[in-house]
Amino acid sequence: MRFSPLLRIIGTALYGFIGWEIGLVLSRAPGLQLEAWQLVVPFTLLGASFGFLLAPWLVRAPANAAQSALRRVPITDLMAGLIGITFGLLIAALLSIPVSQLPAPFGNVVPLVLVFMCGYLGAAILVLRKHDFFSLLRGSIEQRPGVGSPRSEFTGAPSNGPMLLLDTSVIIDGRIADVAKTGFLLGTLAVPRFVLNELQYIADSSDSLRRNRGRRGLEVLDRLQNTPEVTMLFIDDDPADAQHVDDKLISLARQYNALIITNDYNLNRVARLQGVRILNINELANAVKSVYLPGEVIPLKIIQEGKEFGQGVGYLEDGTMVVVENGRRHLNSEVLVQVTKVLQTNAGRLIFATPE
Structure with missing residues (x-):
């Protein structure tokens, strides 16, 4: 969706209204011999033109910046912040009724301060504790008869299994x-x-x-x-x-x-x-590799020489290395070998054997 035409309309209307208000204020100035419309109309047209021409910088740029910032915010943070600021504004509205009875200037200023403070605190607290809030909400929903969800809609966390x-x-x-x-x-x-x-x-x-x-x-x-x-x-x-x-x-x-x-x-x-x-x-x-005990006989193809003289090396199907003493003479052939020792190392299991 393209927002440029809409933003230009908003900029034109906003700055046209500002020009209208400026014209009205100037028309009420004492000693001025001009009619009200003679000031309101030019200032309104001037403000509307100003808003139309500068809308990309005055309106569009902040809107694009806000849009980019919102794209980077996870949906869980966005939902939690929205719910938190709603609760905060409701609390501020309730508190503003008795606070507005305070003598001036506190009765006019304190309610506005409460709106900003409660809205910010509500959003901040719920974003910080969003997982606890959504877990509590999910738990209350799942306790209703016939209601269940395999996955949390907000957090994406599974309800069953880790x-x-x-x-x-x-x-x-x-x-x-x-x-x-x-x-x-x-x-x-x-x-x-x-x-x-x-x-x-x-x-x-x-x-x-x-x-x-x-x-x-x-x-x-x-x-x-x-x-x-x-x-x-x-x-x-x-x-x-x-x-x-x-x-x-x-x-x-x-x-x-x-x-x-x-x-x-x-x-x-x-x-x-x-x-x-x-x-x-x-x-x-x-852990799932085959377990062999000393004395067991297994078939093995010896494919290379070992580090020590006369040794041969082969590998089981699961990749376990088998070192065969005196197995060099059976190089590139399959023989039966008897397990003599099994070692567990950091790299895995190592088996030593001798030809049967």
């Missing part, structure tokens, strides 16, 4: 789509808008490797959206108390009492230090 915030690294990794498809993730997958912006920035990179990683992340999100077993939403909240994506994720997780799904080691450590629960995809992958 909120699971997705990190950029886990989206690019791609395994989250396969895990979610199995139905093991009970809750709502949430992608903050700043994570989506970072993915788009990576996908637009001039480096081909980064560009392919970013595009793969966007494809993973598309797969998640089209998976029936997954409930997914996007969050517009952008915490102002943090600059980096990891810090914003931690702030959002604490704000929504949510969990973060990631495979970033540093984010894992920092979030846990701040009391935020983490679901690490790498830890999940290590």
